Amino acid sequence: MNRVFLANQDPGGLARVPYLAAGGVPIDAGPLRDHITADAVVIGAGIAGCSLALHAAADARVVVLEAKEVGWGASSRNSGHVAPATKLEPDAILRAYGEERGRQVIATSRLGPKLVFDLAEKHGIDVSLERAGILTAAHTRAALSRLERRVATLRRLGYQVELLDRAATSEVVGNDPRYYLGSVLDHDGGAINPLAYVRGLARAAIDAGARFHQGTQALRLTKSAGPAAKRWRVETEHGSVEADFVVLCTNGYTDDLWPGLRQTVVPVRAYQFMTVPMDERCEPAVLPTRVCMTDTRRLMSGVRKHRDSRLHFSGIGPLFGPEQVPDLGLSCGRIDRMFPQLKGIKLDYWWSGWMAMNSENSWKMHEMAPGALAALGCNGRGVALATLRNACWATP
Amino acid sequence: MTDSLIPFSPLRGIRAYSMHRPLVRALVSYYRLRDSLDDRAFLPRPARSDGGALPSK
Numbered sequence: 261m262n263r264v265f266l267a268n269q270d271p272g273g274l275a276r277v278p279y280l281a282a283g284g285v286p287i288d289a290g291p292l293r294d295h296i297t298a299d300a301v302v303i304g305a306g307i308a309g310c311s312l313a314l315h316a317a318a319d320a321r322v323v324v325l326e327a328k329e330v331g332w333g334a335s336s337r338n339s340g341h342v343a344p345a346t347k348l349e350p351d352a353i354l355r356a357y358g359e360e361r362g363r364q365v366i367a368t369s370r371l372g373p374k375l376v377f378d379l380a381e382k383h384g385i386d387v388s389l390e391r392a393g394i395l396t397a398a399h400t401r402a403a404l405s406r407l408e409r410r411v412a413t414l415r416r417l418g419y420q421v422e423l424l425d426r427a428a429t430s431e432v433v434g435n436d437p438r439y440y441l442g443s444v445l446d447h448d449g450g451a452i453n454p455l456a457y458v459r460g461l462a463r464a465a466i467d468a469g470a471r472f473h474q475g476t477q478a479l480r481l482t483k484s485a486g487p488a489a490k491r492w493r494v495e496t497e498h499g500s501v502e503a504d505f506v507v508l509c510t511n512g513y514t515d516d517l518w519p520g521l522r523q524t525v526v527p528v529r530a531y532q533f534m535t536v537p538m539d540e541r542c543e544p545a546v547l548p549t550r551v552c553m554t555d556t557r558r559l560m561s562g563v564r565k566h567r568d569s570r571l572h573f574s575g576i577g578p579l580f581g582p583e584q585v586p587d588l589g590l591s592c593g594r595i596d597r598m599f600p601q602l603k604g605i606k607l608d609y610w611w612s613g614w615m616a617m618n619s620e621n622s623w624k625m626h627e628m629a630p631g632a633l634a635a636l637g638c639n640g641r642g643v644a645l646a647t648l649r650n651a652c653w654a655t656p
Numbered sequence: 657m658t659d660s661l662i663p664f665s666p667l668r669g670i671r672a673y674s675m676h677r678p679l680v681r682a683l684v685s686y687y688r689l690r691d692s693l694d695d696r697a698f699l700p701r702p703a704r705s706d707g708g709a710l711p712s713k
Contacts, residue, residue: 399695399698400698438699439700520667520669523669524667524668524669526680557694558687558688558690558691559691579677579681580680590688597699617680618670625665626667627664
């Protein structure tokens with residue numbers, strides 16, 4: 261496979277992503293044209309790479325190399341949901357990691373949204389924050405039982421999450437009470453404009469001393485020669501960086517820079533849709549608190565309402581290859597059934613990006629060699645967990 | 657910098673990676689079918705001609 265195979269399949273760049281309108285000012289950082297040294301070189305300026313750069317910049321000289329522009333990949337193409345959880349259920353985490361470490365993993369992942377919101381506040385990033393919580397609604401009895409177990413486990417561990425019955429769920433969602441059997445409302449979650457967020461992180465990292473180069477693809481990664489033989493050398497078209505650490509933060513856009521890394525995840529194309537502003541007669545009843553939500557259906561089911569009364573939902577389309585027109589019938593049909601009063605509402609935007617999936621439904625950390633690190637596998641939980649994970653990595 | 661709450665994983669590729677596209681496509685087709693069957697079983701049905709909606713199970 262050509263090394264830039266994935267990146268070249270999104271030639272439209274950010275032009276079609278509606279987050280642009282309130283996405284802040286693009287980062288002004290040109291290509292690398294020098295041969296420089298640093299303590300750490302980060303490949304990829306998405307949320308993961310920018311969080312790492314921000315948190316490491318206080319103590320280290322950090323260089324971030326980005327093939328396109330800051331936030332160009334999934335960081336600006338996701339739904340903007342900020343979830344206090346991994347994709348794994350709490351019980352599955354406790355089974356996978358054991359009680360003690362499992363509790364730590366759950367405790368840490370629950371801090372993700374708070375970290376995101378605190379960073380936005382601390383650095384003055386206008387992320388169009390919505391803090392109405394995040395709702396997971398059950399579409400079958402079996403799914404409701406799973407949610408009840410989730411609530412029981414989280415409450416046993418001391419977390420306050422709310423189990424809503426059918427009527428309360430209907431009020432929060434704003435639809436027919438027969439549509440969902442119940443739900444879990446997690447007040448720690450929320451939603452943001454992820455493009456504004458990632459640009460804000462990058463700007464804060466630059467202010468803290470990190471050096472960014474956009475339009476700079478990492479072409480070769482080798483050990484340095486000569487006296488600096490323990491260092492890593494990243495070559496680009498017009499320059500190079502030598503550093504003690506190299507961290508690959510490319511997730512679903514990972515190429516063959518480190519042989520075999522790309523094969524640890526399956527990049528799947530995820531689609532997002534945004535309607536025109538809803539009719540003022542319909543809008544107040546739909547997600548009245550602007551909670552962001554998903555449900556227990558197997559296919560993508562995220563829904564949120566933006567401040568300008570547009571409904572934003574995830575859907576499905578061709579899973580691989582270049583961006584193509586999504587399955588509008590399936591994706592919009594679900595919204596039509598969920599909110600019949602909106603049936604036929606027009607779309608203003610649809611867009612897509614690569615989501616890194618794996619069979620473990622969880623991030624995987626790799627130390628490929630001393631000083632060479634990577635973490636991949638957002639599995640649709642990238643905003644909070646990528647921020648958090650790389651903040652942890654950067655903090656001794 | 658290399659401390660991590662989650663243990664590092666060996667760099668092991670996904671089994672049958674070369675087959676991942678057909679496998680994921682098959683999985684998504686299965687999900688699509690299951691979602692559709694769930695919806696058929698649980699979602700409110702269209703109103704009957706006598707004006708009453710069938711109760712959901």
